Amino acid sequence: MWRRLLLAVAAVCVVTLQMSCVRKEKEKKEECCRDLQTPIWYNLLPDHLVYEGDSTILRADTEKGATVITISAPEFQGGGWSGRSLVCSSRDTGEHWDCVLEGGGTIAANVSPWRGRILEAPGHPKILYQYLETWLFLRSENGGRTWKQPRFSVEGMSREKFAFDVSKKKSYRLEVDLAAIDPTRPLTLYASLEVAPRVSRIGREPPKRYDLPGLYVSHDGGESWSKFTEVLRNLSHSFLGASPLGINPSNPNIMFGESRQGIVKSTDGGKTWSAVGQQKELSANVGFLAEKQEKKLLFLGRFRGLWAAQFVMHPSDPNIVYVVSNKGVYRTFDGGKSWCLLNLGFDVIESYYNAALNPANPNEIFVGTAYGLFFSADRGCHFKKVYPPTAKKTRTAAEN
Numbered sequence: 001m002w003r004r005l006l007l008a009v010a011a012v013c014v015v016t017l018q019m020s021c022v023r024k025e026k027e028k029k030e031e032c033c034r035d036l037q038t039p040i041w042y043n044l045l046p047d048h049l050v051y052e053g054d055s056t057i058l059r060a061d062t063e064k065g066a067t068v069i070t071i072s073a074p075e076f077q078g079g080g081w082s083g084r085s086l087v088c089s090s091r092d093t094g095e096h097w098d099c100v101l102e103g104g105g106t107i108a109a110n111v112s113p114w115r116g117r118i119l120e121a122p123g124h125p126k127i128l129y130q131y132l133e134t135w136l137f138l139r140s141e142n143g144g145r146t147w148k149q150p151r152f153s154v155e156g157m158s159r160e161k162f163a164f165d166v167s168k169k170k171s172y173r174l175e176v177d178l179a180a181i182d183p184t185r186p187l188t189l190y191a192s193l194e195v196a197p198r199v200s201r202i203g204r205e206p207p208k209r210y211d212l213p214g215l216y217v218s219h220d221g222g223e224s225w226s227k228f229t230e231v232l233r234n235l236s237h238s239f240l241g242a243s244p245l246g247i248n249p250s251n252p253n254i255m256f257g258e259s260r261q262g263i264v265k266s267t268d269g270g271k272t273w274s275a276v277g278q279q280k281e282l283s284a285n286v287g288f289l290a291e292k293q294e295k296k297l298l299f300l301g302r303f304r305g306l307w308a309a310q311f312v313m314h315p316s317d318p319n320i321v322y323v324v325s326n327k328g329v330y331r332t333f334d335g336g337k338s339w340c341l342l343n344l345g346f347d348v349i350e351s352y353y354n355a356a357l358n359p360a361n362p363n364e365i366f367v368g369t370a371y372g373l374f375f376s377a378d379r380g381c382h383f384k385k386v387y388p389p390t391a392k393k394t395r396t397a398a399e400n
Contacts, residue, residue, distance in 0.1 A: 032381035033331055033340035036281035040341065041289040042327070042349045044299070045370055050074050050081045053372035055387050057111050058087065059120075060356040060366060066091045067358050069366055071373055071387060072102060093364070093375055094386020111310075111356045118144070119178070121186035122249065129189075129222075135175035135196075139221045150222030152176060154193065166195040166210050173198050176222070177235075179215055179242035183249035183313075187221040192234035192242035211235055215245065215257075231264065231273045232257040246311025248318045256321060256336070258308045263323065265336050276336035282306055286327060286349055312355045314362055322365065322380070326350045329367055331380055342380040346371060 034040070045051070051074075058070045070089045075082045088099040121127035126143040138147040152174060154162040159174040166172070175194040182188035195210040214230035233243035246256035255266040257273070262283045264273040276282070285304040291297055307326050314320035319335040322342075326349055329342040344352075344367060351370040358364035366386075367374045373387035 032378075033342055035340055036278055038341075039287065040327070040347050041287050041292050042347050043289055045348055045351055051370045052076050052081075053388055054353075054370055055368040055373035056353050057356045057366055057368040057373070059111055060359060062360045063091075065360075067093065067360055067364075069093070069356070069373075071368060073099075073387065075101070088387065090386070094373065094389070097387065097389060111354060119181070121181050122183040124186040127186035127221075129178070129181075134173070135177070135194075137176065137178075137222065141221075150218075150220075151224065152222060154216070154225045155227070156224075163195045166212070167208075169197075171198055172196060172210075176225075177242040180245035180247055182252060183247055184252050185219075187219065189218045189222055190215050190228060190245050191218070191225070192216070193225070194234075215242070229257075229270050229273070231259050233259060244308055244310050246313050246321065248313045250316050251318050254318045254335075256311045256313075256323070262306065263308065263336070276332075276339075278339050282330065282339060288349075309352070310354050312357060312365075314357065315359070316362070320362075320379075322355055324352050324355050324367070326352070328352055329355060329380065342367075342376075342383070344369065344371075344374050344383050345385075 054074050056072045058072055060070075061068045068089055068091050070087060073086050073088055075084045075086050085102040086099045087102045088097045090097050117131070119129045119131075121129070126141060128140040128144050130138045130140070130147065132138065132149075136149065136152060138149050140147045152159040154174065157165065163172045163174045164170060172195050175196050177192045177194070178189060179192060180190045182190075193212045193216050195212070197207040197209075211234055213234055215228045215232050215234060216225045217228035218225045232245065235241070235243055243258050248254040253267060253269040255270055256276075257264055257266075259273065261275060262279045263276045265276050266273045283306050288299060291299070303326075308323050309326070310324040312322035312324065319333055321332050321336065323330040323339075327341070328344070328347065329352060330339045331342055332339050348370070353368040353370070355365055355367045358366075363377065363379050365376050365380055367376075367383070372385045374383040375386045376383045
């Protein structure tokens with residue numbers, strides 16, 4: 001009898017211990033990365049254009065054994081924005097920074113594919129692309145010593161004929177907005193195409209623009225273009241350019257993109273696409289904290305779904321993907337079957353800019369936001385702000 005009683009007590013203790021372990025593991029998991037079932041209530045950014053913490057990642061490199069992270073940030077003087085931007089670099093994951101006034105330089109195309117900068121093809125520093133004011137670009141294959149403007153023929157037609165064929169007007173032109181550069185083939189480009197008026201007349205109703213559905217591809221550095229897919233969006237909801245395309249560097253057949261139905265994945269180089277897991281949770285409408293408190297809709301007309309700003313692909317593990325979005329940074333460890341939302345310490349809609357993995361240690365991730373640059377050494381489980389520095393750890397060019 002006593003033996004049965006002791007066994008029963010022991011069994012209860014084991015079950016209790018297991019439940020405690022499960023509870024602690026769940027708490028630890030939620031602290032590390034939030035389950036999509038967890039309701040998130042968002043705040044709005046303050047109503048001004050430039051934030052003192054604004055940090056956009058330009059590139060992450062390895063130089064002489066050290067990881068160098070380079071960002072763009074606004075220069076603040078006397079409590080206000082000076083109207084100028086800084087380029088700041090750190091070789092010790094944000095402990096110290098060297099800053100100069102922004103004035104050119106190349107950025108990594110897999111981090112910041114933006115107009116107005118010189119884009120460096122992934123893994124090929126001599127292959128460069130530079131946007132022009134005409135919304136086309138130049139190409140250099142010798143590190144910038146010489147430049148050439150591609151022909152930009154589309155489906156076998158010259159760009160002028162293609163623009164006329166779409167608009168039926170000679171006053172229209174072709175515009176090209178890069179979505180991605182292939183990580184293994186630097187002359188393979190993906191872009192959204194638009195046909196737009198050459199000149200917008202002030203004081204009149206804006207003329208019609210023709211946003212061509214889907215993305216186009218060029219295999220010769222922009223000389224000729226053909227339709228890649230109509231499944232993906234052509235333009236991002238952020239209105240900053242083309243909808244992003246993520247291409248895995250270890251297996252370029254694995255791609256992630258955004259369709260009108262949400263995040264999608266291809267395993268055959270873009271021939272076919274399928275929705276990722278937890279699509280309903282990913283695409284769920286944003287809930288605002290102010291509306292929860294007021295118990296009514298306050299921000300009518302505001303886009304409330306998900307839009308992706310960037311896909312960050314692990315260099316060797318195709319199952320690990322990060323999605324920088326208007327709602328935060330999502331992460332998957334199983335190739336998109338399940339997702340969680342990283343916790344940077346704030347939930348503010350449209351305050352997440354871009355991210356980059358440490359090329360020497362892809363467990364480390366940097367995230368640029370309106371509130372500063374954040375760094376995690378454990379794949380996004382825990383973050384610390386590394387820019388702006390809390391103390392005087394920034395040197396300007398004059399001080400160096």
